[in-house]
Amino acid sequence: MAVTEGDAFTALNSDSTFHNVHIYFDANHSTVMNFAEPNKGTKMVEHVKRPGMYQLRCDVHPWMNAYVYVAGDGFATVTGADGSYKLAGVAPGTYKLVMWHEGWTTKVAGGRPEFSEAVQQTQEITVTAGQTTTANFSLK
Numbered sequence: 001m002a003v004t005e006g007d008a009f010t011a012l013n014s015d016s017t018f019h020n021v022h023i024y025f026d027a028n029h030s031t032v033m034n035f036a037e038p039n040k041g042t043k044m045v046e047h048v049k050r051p052g053m054y055q056l057r058c059d060v061h062p063w064m065n066a067y068v069y070v071a072g073d074g075f076a077t078v079t080g081a082d083g084s085y086k087l088a089g090v091a092p093g094t095y096k097l098v099m100w101h102e103g104w105t106t107k108v109a110g111g112r113p114e115f116s117e118a119v120q121q122t123q124e125i126t127v128t129a130g131q132t133t134t135a136n137f138s139l140k
């Protein structure tokens with residue numbers, strides 16, 4: 001998911017089993033917080049204060065893994081199932097557009113599936129007033 005700096009995101013345990021939400025700042029893999037959700041209905045609400053990519057893991061269930069991107073400039077989105085995306089309300093100007101995709105090949109290390117390195121691509125784009133700018137990325 002993608003959020004903006006200062007936004008809150010919620011992790012709700014909807015299962016009748018113990019989970020925890022272990023949040024790492026992805027740039028240096030340091031722990032930001034580690035929150036136990038022992039019961040169904042336990043909820044963690046986190047206000048993210050530092051832009052960047054965060055990885056969320058459950059230490060109980062090694063296959064449970066997610067990423068949250070915190071946009072410092074207020075512009076971020078997640079693609080739809082068909083890969084399309086839209087960023088609205090961008091002021092005219094020239095920008096660096098970054099596409100990030102988590103790794104999709106796995107190997108098992110210590111009982112936890114480890115994904116390959118994320119893929120990141122960058123394009124310089126120019127947004128013109130009253131026009132739609134198109135920028136496509138290709139993953140191979």
Ligand SMILES: [Cu+2]
Binds near residue numbers: 019020058059060061
């Ligand atoms: Cu879990």
